[in-house]
Amino acid sequence: MLLFLLLGCAPVDPPPAVATRSATCVSAPAVTWENWGHGFFLTWCASCHAASTPDRRGAPEGVDFETEADLARWSDRIRARTLDEHTMPVGGGLYDADLALLEVLLTCSR
Ligand code: HEC
Numbered sequence: 001m002l003l004f005l006l007l008g009c010a011p012v013d014p015p016p017a018v019a020t021r022s023a024t025c026v027s028a029p030a031v032t033w034e035n036w037g038h039g040f041f042l043t044w045c046a047s048c049h050a051a052s053t054p055d056r057r058g059a060p061e062g063v064d065f066e067t068e069a070d071l072a073r074w075s076d077r078i079r080a081r082t083l084d085e086h087t088m089p090v091g092g093g094l095y096d097a098d099l100a101l102l103e104v105l106l107t108c109s110r
Contacts, residue, residue: 036105041066063077068109083102
């Protein structure tokens, strides 16, 4: 009953796309670049995708995931290669739990 009253007082509904995203992001774990993303990309991607790596092993110049700005810039391609196509990292190996957290990071951090 209380919940009903609270929902009844909610402000104007946002457009559907935003509503879906915010529903996901409200109930999801609070994943951020600082508390998870940085470590994830360091562990799984930086051996090839970092300016300082000694051997990029063919990873394109400039496709680096070392800062939150990099994440924002490459977000769509990271999603495509990692979550949709499962073609990155080379050789695979990501845990389902990490895929789930990456989904949250990509969906909610922008
Ligand atoms: C062992 C080296 C290696 C690792 C580790 C690696 N990559 Fe790559 N990556 C490559 C190579 C080589 C290419 C260029 C060939 C290609 O696109 O398949 C590439 C290209 C990319 C591109 C640009 C091409 C495009 O489709 O837009 C993205 C984005 C990418 N990788 C994401 C990732 C992410 C995210 C990770 C970590 C979860 C990762 N990669 C880990 C080697 C690597």
